[in-house]
Amino acid sequence: MIDPVLLRESPDVVKRSQEARGESPDLVDAALEADASRRAAISAFETLRAEQNAFGKTVAKAPKEDKPALVAQAQELAAKVKAANASSGEAEERFTAAIGAIGNVVIDGVPAGGEDDFVLLREVGERPTFDFDPRDHLEIGELLDAIDMQRGAKVSGARFHFLKGVGARLELGIMNMGLARAIDAGFTPLITPTLVRPEIMQGTGFLGAHAEEVYHLPADDLYLTGTSEVALAGYHSDEIIDLSGGPLRYAGWSTCYRREAGSHGKDTRGIIRVHQFDKLEMFSYVDPADAEAEHERLLAWQEGMLQDLGLSYRVIDVAAGDLGSSAARKYDVEAWVPTQGAYRELTSTSNCTTFQARRLDIRHRTESGKTAPVATLNGTLATTRWIVAILETHQQADGSVVVPEALRPYLGGLEVLEPVGK
Template identity: 60%
Template sequence: MIDPRVLRHEPDRVRAAQERRGLSSDVVDSALAADQARRDAIADFERLRAEQKALGKEIPKAQGEAKQELLARTKTLSAGVKEAEAAQTAAETTYQEVLRSIPNLANEAAPAGGEDDYVVLEHVGTPRDFAAEGFEPRDHIELGRMLGAIDIERGVKVSGARFYYLTGPGADLEMALTQLAMDQARAAGFTTVIPPALVRPRAMEGTGFLGQAADDVYRIEGEDLYLVGTSEVPLAAYHSDEILDPGDLPRRYVALSPCFRKEAGSYGKDTAGIIRVHWFDKVEMFTFTTLEESWAEHQRLLAWEKEFLTKLELAFRVIDVAAGDLGLSAERKFDCEAWIPTQGRYRELTSASNCTDFQARRLDIRGRFEDGTAPVATLNGTLCAMPRTIVAILETHQQADGSVRVPEALRPYLQGREVLEPVTR
């Protein structure tokens, strides 16, 4: 959640951030009113509690009728204290609910607006000109069938729409991508992790996925557990309720995990193929660091993502995501989007988000600094989301006969194979 001191002392800054996201600023006034009601309730409780304690000291000294009057007053006051305590608890609950509904303050450098208001920061590589090569590119669905790499029909048969099997070279390709990504992350100093894919509500809520993204989350009926949509969730909660030694920062983790998403609101979008699916595997980077260092770390995460996509010999662009398209927890986010030839456009492959101290406040993750304890900053960055990366590789590196050239960086992880050959034409 945002820093309550910012809300109290800089409400106009919060209002401006809401407007940059395209959200109503009325919640700021509601939060300020709830904060005032909370403080008033605390003051009432403390006043009555102090009076109760003072009376308690007078009773042993009193005699006769005076003592009976004090006892009667104590009884009445006790009921008032209980009411005041209940009112304080209710006011605190209301305040916390309103405060938690406010997203992280969109950075002033992030473009204002919604999904289509991003700013392109750079292009890396040039999209391949298939017309100049004399053939029409096949989409990943046809290539996957020809290679025996993707089986969508059986995925639908077994699990329903937006499910698939990776088979043969498709499965090998995912394993190769995983190893390449993990090797790169280890070389950069990340600790490898295999986290749980089921988490309790606090982990999901603490990372901001039970707010605006709740409709996209799978909940296990009858159990207090959720399937994660990204390993960002269990990685962020890994150090919940802990105080970290600043000498150990930054702490960098890289995780391989399955991800589950309902894809709520995507009806009619990307219904064919494996661009938008309910389950996929992903390699995710996550960092705990200081607030001051988080901006430089954000650039490092982006650089590692660019390095990985460059190894795959993909043409891609980097965009600065608009404030209205940021998740609840992110203050700023950069996406890397790869060129998908048969769609004639760039599609998101990776993202890097600086969540500053927003998640750390919700999960109570602090550092013990010279001037006391304070929330740390958290950042996340996708290194490789498997299905879309496989789509980009197949379509970008295909050849006229339906075979696919393997990028050099992947060949050591694919038993030296230089080309994936069709099994059917």
């Protein structure tokens, strides 16, 4: 959730953020009203409780003959304290719901608007050109006997697939290359759970507007994660962590699941938009003062991967209306996909400031000795979708694919992926 002090002292800042997101600023007024009611209810409860404590001392010192009447008064006062406590709890719940409906306050400079209102930051690398008609990634994958959509659908339904042979090796190679780089950058590798409790999913902000994307197991009341960000954010929930040595960084390797409920038939061919995939996610816990600098570091590590894989890409500053509720700023890195003649998102990195940490109660101890919420950031360093851009970018006329030099050590030195039967 957002900082209640910011809500109380600078409501106009929060309203501008809501407007930039294309969301109602009236939610801010509703939260302010709920906050005032909550504080009044807490004050009333504390006043009555203090009165009860003082009256208890009076009863204790009273003469024996006066005690029956005083005890009756004490019981009446206790009932009022109990009722005030209940009212305080209800007011707290109303406030939590009201402030929880407000998205993270966007950082100054984030463009306003929706999906098409991003700001282009840079384009890197030359777009590949061919002296033959390029094949799309699925056709190449089938020539290599690397992608099997038909049997994926037979076994699990639409938008599931098998990666086979060099396809499986390619994914593992990309993931291991990312993991090696993450470790070199100081990340601790984690293989994370892919089922999480509702409070962890809620705490990371994934049960809001995009809840329909999430698979739920009602019998167990557990959620399948669409990114290891969820488990990584929950890793230190309800803890005070030590940031005296700098950021805590984790690289989470997991299988991910998404219902793709809102895709409306988009990208149904191949493995661009599927229900199950693997992903290596960077996750940082940092002092809020260092969050924007850490965001730039995450982005640089992502760009380094794409450059060394020989991919042409662009970096965009995502508009406020296209941010998830937790993100205060997000950069997308989109690779050029030749057969689509377009850039397609391969990875993103988000600065969630203290939004998730407030929900999950993750704090650090400041120089003053007091505790305060940390900032959390995330960014993908490798995922299944990268196979699309690699196959299409490095394809040859005969259907073979040149393996980028940086990736070869993770494929046992393999330099070219050859069509099966050749």
